[in-house]
Amino acid sequence: MITVRGWKTRQIGELGRVVTGRTPPTAAGDVFGDAYPFITPTDMDGRRVLDRTERGLSEKGANLVNSSQVPEGSVAVSCIGWQMGKAVLVTRPSFTNQQLNTVVPTGEVLPEFLYYHLCTRQAELKNLGSVGVRTPILNKSRFEELEIAVPPEAIQRRIVGLLSAYDELVENNTKRVKILEEIARSLYRDWFVSFRFPGHEKTKLVSSRAGKIPEGWRPCLLGDLVDEIRDAVDPAEVAPATPYFGLEHLPRRSIALGEWGQAGQVQSTKLWAKQGDILFGKIRPYFHKVGPAPVDAVCSSDTIVLRAKDRENFGVALGCVSSDSFVDHSSQTSQGTKMPRANWGVLKAYPCPLPPAPLLTRFNEIIGDTVGLLRNFVLRNRNLRATRDLLLPRLISGEIDVSTLPPEPAAS
Numbered sequence: 001m002i003t004v005r006g007w008k009t010r011q012i013g014e015l016g017r018v019v020t021g022r023t024p025p026t027a028a029g030d031v032f033g034d035a036y037p038f039i040t041p042t043d044m045d046g047r048r049v050l051d052r053t054e055r056g057l058s059e060k061g062a063n064l065v066n067s068s069q070v071p072e073g074s075v076a077v078s079c080i081g082w083q084m085g086k087a088v089l090v091t092r093p094s095f096t097n098q099q100l101n102t103v104v105p106t107g108e109v110l111p112e113f114l115y116y117h118l119c120t121r122q123a124e125l126k127n128l129g130s131v132g133v134r135t136p137i138l139n140k141s142r143f144e145e146l147e148i149a150v151p152p153e154a155i156q157r158r159i160v161g162l163l164s165a166y167d168e169l170v171e172n173n174t175k176r177v178k179i180l181e182e183i184a185r186s187l188y189r190d191w192f193v194s195f196r197f198p199g200h201e202k203t204k205l206v207s208s209r210a211g212k213i214p215e216g217w218r219p220c221l222l223g224d225l226v227d228e229i230r231d232a233v234d235p236a237e238v239a240p241a242t243p244y245f246g247l248e249h250l251p252r253r254s255i256a257l258g259e260w261g262q263a264g265q266v267q268s269t270k271l272w273a274k275q276g277d278i279l280f281g282k283i284r285p286y287f288h289k290v291g292p293a294p295v296d297a298v299c300s301s302d303t304i305v306l307r308a309k310d311r312e313n314f315g316v317a318l319g320c321v322s323s324d325s326f327v328d329h330s331s332q333t334s335q336g337t338k339m340p341r342a343n344w345g346v347l348k349a350y351p352c353p354l355p356p357a358p359l360l361t362r363f364n365e366i367i368g369d370t371v372g373l374l375r376n377f378v379l380r381n382r383n384l385r386a387t388r389d390l391l392l393p394r395l396i397s398g399e400i401d402v403s404t405l406p407p408e409p410a411a412s
Contacts, residue, residue, distance in 0.1 A: 004149070004397075006152055006155075007149045007150060007151045007152075008149070008150050009147055010109070010147070010148055011144060011146065011147055011148070012144050012145070012148065013144030013145065015103065015108055015109045015150070016103045016104045016105040016106045016109070017103075017106070018102070018103055018140055018143065019068055019096075019101070019104060020068070020098060020100075020101050020102075021039075021065075021076075021095060021096030021097045021098050021099070021100045021101075021102065022067075022097070022098055023065070023098060024057065024060075024064040025064065028060070028061075028064060030058055030060055030061075031057060031058060031064060032055050032056065032061060033056055033057060033059070033061065034056045034058075035057060036056055036061075036062050036093060037050065037053045037092065037095070038061075038094070038095050039053055039076055039088065039090070039094055039096040039097075039100060040053070040055075040096065040097045040099065040100070041078040041080070041081065041086065041100070044076075044078055044083060044086040045251065045259075047088065047171075047174075048089055048115070048167045049088065049089045049171075050088055050091075054252075057095050061095075065095060068096070069093055069095055070095070070102040071090070071104060072090060072091055073090070073104075073105065074089075074090040074094075074103060074104045074111065075087055075088070075102065075103045075105070075114050075115045075118065076090055076100045076101075076102040077101050077102070077118055077143070078099060078100055079099065079100060079129075079140075079143060080099040080129075080135060080138070081099070081136065084125055084126045084129055084136060084138060087118040087119055088115070089112065089115050090102065101138075101143050109156070110156045110157065110160060112160040113156040113159060113160050113396075116159070116392060116395075116396055117148055117396050119392060120392055120393045121146070125146070128143075149397070149398065151398065155402060158402040159395045159396065159402055162395065162402065163388060163391065163392060163395065166384050166387060166388035167388065169384050170381045170384050170385060173377045173380055173384075174377075176373075176377055177374055177377050178254075180370050180374055180377075181254060181255060181256065181374070183370065184255070184319070184366075184370045184371075187366065188316075188320070191363060192316065192319060192320070192352075193323070193325065195214050197214075197355065198359070208353070209351075210351035210353045211351055213353040214353075216356050217354060218354045219351070219353050220351075220352050220353055220354050221349050221350060221351060221352060222320060222348055222349070222350040222352045223348030223349065225308060225309060225310075225313040225316065225320075225352055226278070226306040226307060226308050226309060226313070226317045227306070228304060228306060229271070229272075229273070229277060229307050230271060230305070231271060231272040231305075232269050232270075232271065233270055233272040233298055234269060234270075235263040235264070235266050235267060235268075235270055235298055236267075238263050239263070239264075240262060240264025241263075241264065242262065242264075242296075242298055243260045243262065243263075243298070244260055244261040244263045244265065244266055244270070244297060244298045244299065245257065245261075245273070245293065245298070245299040245300065245303065246266070246299075246300045247281045247283060247300050247302055247303065249261060250279065250289035250291065250303075251289070251291075252287055252289060253288040255290065255291035255318065255322050255371075256291060256374045256377070257291045257294055257378065258294075258382065260297060266298070268301075269301060270299060270301055271298070271300070271301055271303060271305050272296075272297075272298060272299075273296070273297050273299045273305045274293065274296050274307070275293055275294065275296050276292055276293065276314070276371075277293050277305050277306065278291070278293075278305070278307075278308075278317060278318055278321055279291060279292070279293055279299055279303050280303065280304040280306065280330075280342070281300075281302065281303055281304075282302055282303065282304050282330075282334075282344075283302045283339055283340070284339070284340060285334055285340070285341075286331040288324075288327045290321055290327070291322065292318060292371055294374075294375045294379065302341075304342065304344050312360060313354070313364070314364060314367070314368065315365075315366070315368060316352060316364070317352070318367060318371070319367065320350070320352045326347075326350060333346045333347070
């Protein structure tokens with residue numbers, strides 16, 4: 001490893017204590033809860049810090065694996081499978097499963113600098129994984145031998161400040177996305193599930209083929225509002241840089257689809273989706289992967305692509321398909337045991353009543369504006385990440401003299 005003058009070459013094991021995670025025995029019962037975050041590779045979705053994890057540990061679960069607790073200021077790294085090399089900053093006392101090794105720095109390296117450095121080494125870490133096995137594994141001892149060029153602390157802080165500025169902008173935008181999503185979700189739930197829409201006090205419920213609905217509403221089914229689109233496309237016949245949505249790119253319980261790959265990276269027949277089409281992950285539908293495509297794209301054939309028959313119905317259709325009740329229904333009616341799949345032939349009969357035109361227009365305008373804002377934040381974050389990723393390896397390697405760079409962008 002070539003290092004810049006004044007930078008020191010250190011092994012991971014010299015920079016701190018490395019802790020391999022453990023999963024408490026489920027036979028003990030009540031090991032999961034909300035006392036401590038329990039980090040797994042699934043949680044590592046590109047966020048620098050995890051404000052939430054899919055599961056947590058109870059006090060009982062934490063006591064069973066107490067020796068593997070990691071403190072605030074640690075850096076957790078996935079060391080198994082296709083997600084190997086992903087890193088995340090630990091911001092409060094946490095636990096991880098056995099697929100992660102966590103570095104607890106002793107002081108020579110800032111946690112944030114170590115995190116950014118490891119972000120540039122993902123491909124290398126994958127190559128260091130076990131060869132000749134179906135699931136590659138980077139064991140603890142080999143991980144500890146990984147060499148890192150460590151600059152003086154002042155330079156570390158300057159590099160971290162520059163890179164963090166971009167990530168803070170991304171995180172601020174992400175917070176706005178969550179607020180907008182919750183507003184849209186609550187509005188649909190209030191108006192179309194609880195029927196607490198403007199003027200509901202003077203409207204009685206009547207029987208219909210869609211169940212009890214407010215008087216004056218139309219008893220529609222989801223299939224009356226949207227068409228399933230099955231436009232097949234060979235990825236080899238489109239530009240390689242064409243956006244591609246695989247199921248791995250669709251976030252759980254979020255309609256802001258901000259990650260995608262490229263058509264040139266996939267093979268076999270896929271589906272074509274236009275901007276605004278609603279994508280619904282039909283494999284293991286309980287994962288709740290659904291949202292409108294922010295760009296024209298190729299998508300996985302394991303996606304149900306839905307297009308509103310009338311743009312006035314888009315907001316209601318999106319609210320319905322992304323609702324908890326619809327996702328629960330799709331899971332309960334899915335087919336298959338090991339790999340359950342949602343069935344559009346069943347889902348299209350899901351009740352989705354429509355209100356009178358003025359109320360429908362008002363709702364659709366609100367949801368349309370919200371989706372537009374979400375798209376703007378998604379694209380803005382992609383641009384910020386792209387800029388950061390261009391700087392990241394050059395800063396971490398010392399190729400760029402940080403003293404010549406302009407001040408960090410201000411958060412907004």
